[in-house]
Amino acid sequence: MNKKVIFSIIAIVLIAGGIIGFNYYQKIFGNNILKSGFLYIKSSDKLEDVANDLKEFIKDQEDFLWVAEKKKFSTVKGGKYKIEEGMSNNDLINLLRSGNQTPIKISFNNQDTLEKLAGRIATQIEADSTSLIKAFKDSAFIANKKITEAQMLGYFIPNTYEFFWNTTGEQFRDRMFKESNRFWNKNRLEKAKKLGMTPNEVMALASIVQKEAAQVSERSRVAGLYLNRIRIGMPLQADPTIIYILKQQNGQDFQVKRVLYKDLKIKSPYNTYLNRGLPPSLIAMPDISSIDGVLNYERHNYIYMCVNVEKLGYHAFASTSKEHSRNAKKYHNWLNKQGIRR
Structure with missing residues (x-):
């Protein structure tokens, strides 16, 4: 075989090898992401589910799966991931393998029942309302904390918090208890002690203030009024507690625009017309402004x-x-x- 033929064969092999090598390089390191956005991966998702969800982001789904196989990537971690335009399959797989997800902001306020709170949170994280309410009403957890189910709502302080999207119901609940402990710092505990109240009792009064005073500017004044009634031994006579009873009896959607005289005679531990002192637990989720309104009540x-x-x-x-x-x-x-x- 003459040299010309040999050189031609070598050239063809090199070119073919270069093309194959370039194609492999493009599959691994080339740009395969069409647009930026967020990818939500459920905790139960398999690699094939992720590849399917990636369709709107990537040029070639098969290339992604091929690179994943070569990199021995098969177990995905749930979460919210930021996908950037221009990323390669290698970049994407490294991101998903690391579990380096993007935190989310969770906010809630004025959720009057644990069910409503669960529904609100379920719109923001992976956990559904059923798993959340199960965690909230876990009898073993409640017994361990030495509280009642009725007091449970008071441990969710309305605010904005940073979480991972794949947070479970138990993880959310446990974090909220830590946040509640952080909220009840030395300063607030001392103010509650001066009132002769526990944090749970402050929350009970704050929930009444929350429902009574729509204007934040009035909350410390309304709190002062109720504390004056307690001081002189007068029943709180708080209409919000009567409305709470009526909603317990008729459903949360029951509308009460006017409390009637007959309502004041309903026998219930929450009836602050018949019973002196605070109700057994809070009647709603108070804002921080209502809690601090009680702790920093207006003297009058x-x-x-x-x-x-x-x-x-x-x-x-x-x-x-x-x-x-x-x-x-x-x-x-x-x-x-x-x-x-x-």
């Missing part, structure tokens, strides 16, 4: 309040029953004019 002589019809959304406060009677008469006349019967 007010004992009575009702809706201020001249400034709706606020209250008319009074120190004497005579003054309160005038305010209450205005309020009841306003209710009648509005046709509000229930």
Whole structure:
């Protein structure tokens, strides 16, 4: 075989090898990501599920699976991953293998029941509402914490928190208890002690303040009024506790725009017209402003309040029953004019 033929064969082999090598290089290190975005991987997902979810991001699904096989990558870790345009299959697989997911922000407030809280959180993390409520109502956990199920809601302090998307119900619950312990720092505990209250009792009163005072600016004043009633041995006579009872009896969607006289006679440990002192537990999830409103209550002589019809959304406060009677008469006349019967 002459030299010319040999050189030609060698050239063909080198070119073919170069093409094959370049194709392999492109599969592994070439740009295979079409656009940036977030990939959500469920804890139960297999590699094939991930490849299917990646369809909107990658140019070639088969190349991704081929590189994954070569890199012996088969076990995926659940979570939320940031996919960047221009990444290679190698970059993508290294990211998924590392489990270096992107944290998410979880926020919640004013969830009046554990069920509503579970529903709210389930829209933000992988865990569904069923697994969340199971974790919230775990009798063994509740017994270990020496609390009641009714007090459980008070350990979820409304705020914005950073979590991983694949957080389980138990992990979320446990983190919230740690956050609650952090919230009840030395300063807040000392203020609660001066009130002669435990944190759970502060939360119970704060939940009433939350429901009574829509305006944050009024919450410390309303708290001071209730504390004045406790101090003189007067029942709290808090309408929100009556509404709480009615919702317990008729369902959370039951609408109450006006508390009736007959409602005040309902026998329940939560009826603050019949029973003195605080109810057994909180009646709603209070904001931090309501909790701190109790701990930093306004000192005054007010004992009575009702809706201020001249400034709706606020209250008319009074120190004497005579003054309160005038305010209450205005309020009841306003209710009648509005046709509000229930």
